[in-house]
Amino acid sequence: MLLVSLFVASFVIFGAMYLAPGNPIAALSGGRSLPPQSVHILELRYHLNAPFLEQYWLWLKNVLHGNLGVSIILQENVSTLIASRIWTTAGLVLYASIIILVVGIGLGVLSGLRHGALDTSTLVVTAVSAAIPSFVAAIVLILLFAVKLGWFPALGNGTSFLSNVHHFTLPAFALAVSSLAIVARVTRASVREEAAREHVQTAVSRGIPTRQVVWRHVIRNAAIPVTTISGITIASLIAIAAVVEVAFSLNGLGAYLVASAESKDLAVVQGISLVLVTAFVVVNVLVDILYAVLDPRVSLGGRAQ
Amino acid sequence: MSVAAAVPEEATRRRSVWSLLTSTGPVGMAAAAVIAVATFVAVFGSLLAPYDPDLSNLSLSWVAPTGGHLLGFDGQGRDLLSRLLAGARTSMLGPLGVVVICMVAGTLLAVTAAWRRGAVDAAISSGLDIMFAFPGILLAVLAATVFGAGLLAAAVALAIAYTPYVARVLRGAALKERSQQYVAALEVQGVSATSICMRHLVPNMMPLIVAQSTILFGYAMVDLAAISFLGLGVQPPAPDWGVMISENQSGIVQGYPLSALLPGLCIVLVVVAFNVLGERLFEQAQAARQ
Amino acid sequence: MSAPRPAGAARSAPTGGAALLDVEGLTVRLLVEGAKRDVLREVSFAIRAGEAVGLVGESGSGKSMTARAIDRLLPAGAEVEGAIRFEGRDVESLAGTDLRGYRGLVAMIFQDPRAHVNPVRRIGDFMTEALRTNLDVSASTAERRAVNMLAQVGIEDGERRLRQYPHELSGGLLQRVMIAAALLTEPRLLLADEPTTALDVTTQAEVMAILHDLRREFDLAMLFITHDLELAAAVCDRTIVMYAGQIVEVRSSELLHDDPLHPYTAALAAARPDIAQTARRLRAIPGRPLSAFEAPAGECAFAPRCPYARDECRTAVPQITALAGGLSRCVRARELRGRLGVSVDA
Numbered sequence: 052m053l054l055v056s057l058f059v060a061s062f063v064i065f066g067a068m069y070l071a072p073g074n075p076i077a078a079l080s081g082g083r084s085l086p087p088q089s090v091h092i093l094e095l096r097y098h099l100n101a102p103f104l105e106q107y108w109l110w111l112k113n114v115l116h117g118n119l120g121v122s123i124i125l126q127e128n129v130s131t132l133i134a135s136r137i138w139t140t141a142g143l144v145l146y147a148s149i150i151i152l153v154v155g156i157g158l159g160v161l162s163g164l165r166h167g168a169l170d171t172s173t174l175v176v177t178a179v180s181a182a183i184p185s186f187v188a189a190i191v192l193i194l195l196f197a198v199k200l201g202w203f204p205a206l207g208n209g210t211s212f213l214s215n216v217h218h219f220t221l222p223a224f225a226l227a228v229s230s231l232a233i234v235a236r237v238t239r240a241s242v243r244e245e246a247a248r249e250h251v252q253t254a255v256s257r258g259i260p261t262r263q264v265v266w267r268h269v270i271r272n273a274a275i276p277v278t279t280i281s282g283i284t285i286a287s288l289i290a291i292a293a294v295v296e297v298a299f300s301l302n303g304l305g306a307y308l309v310a311s312a313e314s315k316d317l318a319v320v321q322g323i324s325l326v327l328v329t330a331f332v333v334v335n336v337l338v339d340i341l342y343a344v345l346d347p348r349v350s351l352g353g354r355a356q
Numbered sequence: 357m358s359v360a361a362a363v364p365e366e367a368t369r370r371r372s373v374w375s376l377l378t379s380t381g382p383v384g385m386a387a388a389a390v391i392a393v394a395t396f397v398a399v400f401g402s403l404l405a406p407y408d409p410d411l412s413n414l415s416l417s418w419v420a421p422t423g424g425h426l427l428g429f430d431g432q433g434r435d436l437l438s439r440l441l442a443g444a445r446t447s448m449l450g451p452l453g454v455v456v457i458c459m460v461a462g463t464l465l466a467v468t469a470a471w472r473r474g475a476v477d478a479a480i481s482s483g484l485d486i487m488f489a490f491p492g493i494l495l496a497v498l499a500a501t502v503f504g505a506g507l508l509a510a511a512v513a514l515a516i517a518y519t520p521y522v523a524r525v526l527r528g529a530a531l532k533e534r535s536q537q538y539v540a541a542l543e544v545q546g547v548s549a550t551s552i553c554m555r556h557l558v559p560n561m562m563p564l565i566v567a568q569s570t571i572l573f574g575y576a577m578v579d580l581a582a583i584s585f586l587g588l589g590v591q592p593p594a595p596d597w598g599v600m601i602s603e604n605q606s607g608i609v610q611g612y613p614l615s616a617l618l619p620g621l622c623i624v625l626v627v628v629a630f631n632v633l634g635e636r637l638f639e640q641a642q643a644a645r646q
Numbered sequence: 647m648s649a650p651r652p653a654g655a656a657r658s659a660p661t662g663g664a665a666l667l668d669v670e671g672l673t674v675r676l677l678v679e680g681a682k683r684d685v686l687r688e689v690s691f692a693i694r695a696g697e698a699v700g701l702v703g704e705s706g707s708g709k710s711m712t713a714r715a716i717d718r719l720l721p722a723g724a725e726v727e728g729a730i731r732f733e734g735r736d737v738e739s740l741a742g743t744d745l746r747g748y749r750g751l752v753a754m755i756f757q758d759p760r761a762h763v764n765p766v767r768r769i770g771d772f773m774t775e776a777l778r779t780n781l782d783v784s785a786s787t788a789e790r791r792a793v794n795m796l797a798q799v800g801i802e803d804g805e806r807r808l809r810q811y812p813h814e815l816s817g818g819l820l821q822r823v824m825i826a827a828a829l830l831t832e833p834r835l836l837l838a839d840e841p842t843t844a845l846d847v848t849t850q851a852e853v854m855a856i857l858h859d860l861r862r863e864f865d866l867a868m869l870f871i872t873h874d875l876e877l878a879a880a881v882c883d884r885t886i887v888m889y890a891g892q893i894v895e896v897r898s899s900e901l902l903h904d905d906p907l908h909p910y911t912a913a914l915a916a917a918r919p920d921i922a923q924t925a926r927r928l929r930a931i932p933g934r935p936l937s938a939f940e941a942p943a944g945e946c947a948f949a950p951r952c953p954y955a956r957d958e959c960r961t962a963v964p965q966i967t968a969l970a971g972g973l974s975r976c977v978r979a980r981e982l983r984g985r986l987g988v989s990v991d992a
Contacts, residue, residue, distance in 0.1 A: 056488060063498075064498065071503065182574065183624055184582055186598075186620075187624060190601060190605060190616050190620060193609070194617070198613075249762045252756075256717050256749060258748075259746075259776060259779055286491075290491035290494050291582070293493065293497070293586070294582045309588065312498075312501040313505065313587055317501055320497065328491075347813075
């Protein structure tokens with residue numbers, strides 16, 4: 052099913068060329084006027100004289116071979132342009148994911164198992180942080196930690212691995228803030244729900260020590276919905292990363308996507324969109340697999356939303 | 357079991373808006389109040405603004421609050437308070453459009469799928485599943501590339517991206533409602549499908565629809581502000597909150613954070629209010645359906 | 647007529663051998679909607695080794711609570727007064743390893759097997775967990791014992807079953823697995839909380855037969871909780887009837903149906919339609935069953951629904967009266983003796 056989504060998404064991305072007012076050439080050139088040789092090259096490259104579906108098919112074949120077209124602005128292969136930036140985005144998303152998983156799940160488990168001060172404060176904090184968009188978090192973090200405290204740089208990529216980590220810390224947190232809240236909440240709710248289930252009573256009634264009951268019956272069972280929400284959240288990071296990259300002037304795919312959209316470089320936008328949607332689908336597939344592994348009642352692909 | 361015979365369910369259970377609100381408790385009411393204020397400002401903002409939000413005086417850029425200018429000036433020397441008040445309009449209008457389109461489309465799809473069931477349901481559900489793969493922001497970026505940057509393109513793109521999610525949630529409720537006994541009773545009486553759906557099914561799903569709309573508004577607001585922040589939604593120099601953050605971000609490193617922070621604060625406040633109210637309405641809707 | 651004996655001494659005294667389980671004056675309060683409410687009041691009874699005792703009552707009577715109190719499974723915030731003694735030792739004060747050891751000696755099986763077995767773990771894991779954790783039995787030994795026990799409950803292909811997941815088994819099979827798992831720790835007392843209510847009648851009979859055989863084989867005492875008076879009578883030597891958190895009657899099962907000592911028992915027995923008789927209308931007990939905290943204070947809890955109620959029933963909470971052949975919490979017990987049978991119209 053997800054593969055079909057991918058196909059349809061690629062179709063939409065391709066079809067965008069025709070949705071624009073004017074002809075495909077205008078869309079590809081972003082409304083710029085082109086010399087006739089360029090027009091001719093475009094016509095050949097995109098097979099614009101062939102029937103629509105054939106155009107799509109040929110384009111798709113090119114894509115699968117790694118040929119994503121050429122940027123109208125920079126006159127370079129889109130694939131090269133993407134490759135040089137993809138690690139920035141990947142690194143950022145990875146860093147943010149780790150934060151979300153460690154802090155979000157950790158907080159959720161702790162407040163799910165205990166009642167009282169920790170629990171209430173978790174609820175309040177998550178309610179607020181869920182509403183903080185990444186770019187607002189970004190400017191607050193820049194203000195506090197970059198300008199006032201000077202612990203982290205306010206923008207840029209950094210040069211070496213360690214310097215990268217340093218530069219990516221604030222962006223990663225900005226990206227993680229609002230997603231963290233929902234992961235923490237769902238974790239807390241699942242842990243609470245599982246702890247109240249009857250099979251936990253059975254384990255207690257047979258004298259299983261509390262710690263083992265919690266680990267093997269509560270957390271293990273709660274892992275199912277937690278995996279789902281974590282997966283969905285991480286997948287959504289892929290798109291939101293663009294906002295954070297722009298806010299922190301990071302040289303990633305997202306920032307480049309936005310810049311290309313502004314300058315109407317359609318080929319680049321198409322290429323990056325494809326990469327992002329594919330990444331999104333891949334993450335969802337991984338979540339599906341993990342879900343089927345964790346819940347023996349469910350067959351592959353049976354994950355209910 | 358109790359001797360009292362099962363009372364035939366009311367075909368339509370309506371509830372006044374006020375009672376729905378009060379049932380969300382003091383926190384919910386507080387959130388509703390915030391939303392009411394925000395709506396008021398959105399509608400009357402330009403009239404309330406003490407100064408012209410677009411009047412720029414570069415010699416006054418980044419000046420701190422003084423005299424009649426309660427919040428000072430932004431990077432372009434415009435009165436910050438006036439811009440905040442005026443900005444509420446686009447910041448709230450965009451999400452409203454998204455929610456309206458989404459809920460109408462989502463309800464239609466959900467009710468159709470639930471009513472017809474079988475092949476129609478399978479087709480609609482598969483169609484919705486397929487659309488899940490497209491993150492909203494990405495679709496908005498694509499729309500901006502093709503149609504040019506602007507609020508309308510972004511709002512429509514977001515609405516399209518959200519509809520599968522909304523339709524999914526509503527379909528579940530519609531299916532449940534469909535299998536209630538009163539529906540069968542009405543069908544047997546010869547009432548038309550459209551009539552049953554419009555006059556009974558949908559009104560009974562209202563608590564859920566309202567709750568979902570409220571939550572959705574929050575998400576739409578965040579996403580649209582992000583798109584405007586990126587420069588692909590509302591365009592500068594319009595006083596949209598997302599745009600204002602982007603315009604004034606440079607002020608932070610220069611030591612003038614207020615004009616970037618305050619629009620952010622406005623967004624967070626309103627979104628929190630919508631989230632909080634929406635969650636409580638959702639709980640009420642769930643409770644009512646048990 | 648002599649005065650009724652005081653409640654303290656009015657336990658059904660074990661004849662021969664010390665009691666395995668001794669419950670005395672058990673009173674339990676739970677947090678219900680923010681306030682502490684009574685759910686059990688002065689419950690006292692004893693079970694001998696190898697004895698099967700039925701505990702009958704409707705919803706709210708406190709029968710499940712009694713079992714949970716015995717197994718220390720009450721919800722957080724519960725207040726417990728009175729004493730529960732197992733093989734002479736006080737149960738309430740057990741902790742740590744002692745408590746876990748106790749849980750091995752007192753096993754509980756529950757009503758809905760599907761809710762009470764972890765759906766994401768295999769049957770083998772479910773059955774052997776207690777053995778491996780508490781009794782330090784090796785995995786292979788534990789599995790061998792599990793397979794043997796499954797055979798005892800009528801499941802032949804034990805090895806295959808151990809590898810399956812709960813959702814692959816039917817309700818009846820799963821209940822048998824639960825029984826087998828409960829018996830692996832070699833308990834001396836089995837608390838059965840409505841084990842057959844969620845099963846269809848045929849399966850019910852099979853499970854009851856298995857319980858009967860296992861009890862004899864392992865000399866297992868059993869507290870069998872049910873709302874079904876006839877079922878309790880068929881399986882247990884003695885039956886205790888509870889209403890509104892109190893014991894209202896204790897009687898040998900054979901005599902309970904035809905010669906009850908308390909009006910509530912009589913009404914329960916009469917309410918069940920007899921397949922051999924034609925009745926023009928079902929006899930229901932007017933009103934609804936109450937929990938302990940809903941019962942009117944200072945009077946007999948059953949009085950509002952009792953056809954035999956008199957003024958004296960509303961002046962004080964009745965104490966247990968010991969009669970020849972049983973106990974009854976009815977002020978008019980001696981007077982009504984012999985007149986409460988099913989054949990007599992109220």
